[in-house]
Amino acid sequence: MLLEILAPTRIITGVEVENWQEVTKKAGELLLKDELIEEEYITAMINSIKENGPYVVLAQGIAILHARPEDGVKELGMSLITLDPPIEFGHQSNDPVEVALAFGAVDEEKHVEAMSELTTLLMSDNVVEKMHAKEDADKLYQYITEVLNSKEKGE
Amino acid sequence: MLKIYAVCGHGLGSSMMLKINIRKVLKEKSIEGEVDTVSLGESSGLDADIFVTFPDIVDELANRHDREKIVVIDDFSDLEEVREKILGAVDKLNLN
Numbered sequence: 103m104l105l106e107i108l109a110p111t112r113i114i115t116g117v118e119v120e121n122w123q124e125v126t127k128k129a130g131e132l133l134l135k136d137e138l139i140e141e142e143y144i145t146a147m148i149n150s151i152k153e154n155g156p157y158v159v160l161a162q163g164i165a166i167l168h169a170r171p172e173d174g175v176k177e178l179g180m181s182l183i184t185l186d187p188p189i190e191f192g193h194q195s196n197d198p199v200e201v202a203l204a205f206g207a208v209d210e211e212k213h214v215e216a217m218s219e220l221t222t223l224l225m226s227d228n229v230v231e232k233m234h235a236k237e238d239a240d241k242l243y244q245y246i247t248e249v250l251n252s253k254e255k256g257e
Numbered sequence: 258m259l260k261i262y263a264v265c266g267h268g269l270g271s272s273m274m275l276k277i278n279i280r281k282v283l284k285e286k287s288i289e290g291e292v293d294t295v296s297l298g299e300s301s302g303l304d305a306d307i308f309v310t311f312p313d314i315v316d317e318l319a320n321r322h323d324r325e326k327i328v329v330i331d332d333f334s335d336l337e338e339v340r341e342k343i344l345g346a347v348d349k350l351n352l353n
Contacts, residue, residue: 154266154297155313160274161334168270194312195331207269217273224274224334 104180104219105247107205112136112181113239122156122191122199123148125183126167129204132181139206140174147173147204151191159193163230166220167204175206178213184234184242200234222253259283259290259347262303264310264318268296271311275333279309282340288347297321307346 112132119125130144146169151158159165181204188198203220207213223229226249236242261279265271272294279292295303297314301321309328310318318327328346332338 150266155311157265157311157313158271160271160311161332164334166270166274168267170267170269205270210269213269214273217270218277221274221277221334225278225336 103215104223104250105243107178107213107216108180108182108243108246109136110239110243112179113183113242115184115236115238115242116186117183118186119189122151122165122189125165125185125189125191125199125202126151126204129167129181129183129202132183133179133204133206136179138175138177138179140176143169143174143206146170156191156193156197159191159196159199161224161230162196163188163198163200163234164196164224165191165199165202167202168206171206171208175208178206178208178216180205180216182242184236186234200230219250223249226253259288259307259350260305261290261292261307261309261343262295262300262305263292264295264297264300264308264314266297266314268294268299271333272296275309275311275330275339278333278336278339279343282336282343283347285340286344290347306350307343309343 126147133139147167150169183202188200190197263272263275276292276294283290308322315329328342
């Protein structure tokens with residue numbers, strides 16, 4: 103499921119930006135380009151962090167960016183960027199962010215399986231370091247595929 | 258039965274991933290419990306034994322629920338942290 107909603111065309115490695123707002127914009131633009139969201143959804147993701155805080159840096163070096171379905175999601179989808187240099191979001195312990203994922207959910211159910219697989223991915227050993235080291239989108243997508251397939255087999 | 262809510266801003270992403278790992282540590286110890294997700298706003302009308310959330314959310318959540326019931330997780334993927342804090346909170350409940 104994760105592999106279906108995250109296409110290699112929505113992955114960019116080595117993104118160079120100045121701040122967390124630009125990280126969110128960049129990741130959001132990948133969803134916009136594929137017409138998965140309305141442009142307003144990007145602003146909603148930024149506002150969500152302003153309102154709720156940088157807890158979206160859910161794990162060491164990883165930010166998960168999203169807003170609500172009614173903020174302008176057309177279709178379930180995800181994008182991923184790796185950041186060079188890493189960017190501070192203001193989180194008390196998980197900064198700086200090296201990998202940012204953005205997604206748009208259409209309801210409370212359809213993305214559940216993808217979130218479960220994303221959890222599996224993010225709990226694999228040295229995942230941030232490994233994802234950050236991949237030099238292009240295809241290699242990064244390939245890596246994610248391998249991690250999820252090996253977990254499925256229970257290795 | 259033990260009731261736990263994982264709380265985040267929207268109740269859609271972060272709390273869902275947190276829920277998965279809370280369920281994992283309960284299962285390890287064969288602790289029966291219901292774990293659901295909820296947004297901060299919607300949590301107001303709900304009650305539970307434990308509310309689990311993230312650092313930035315905790316103050317807002319504490320305005321709505323007893324601080325004693327709230328557990329704060331810094332890194333949801335750190336199963337060691339989730340295990341220690343959740344099991345600690347469950348132990349505390351059992352003592353009361």
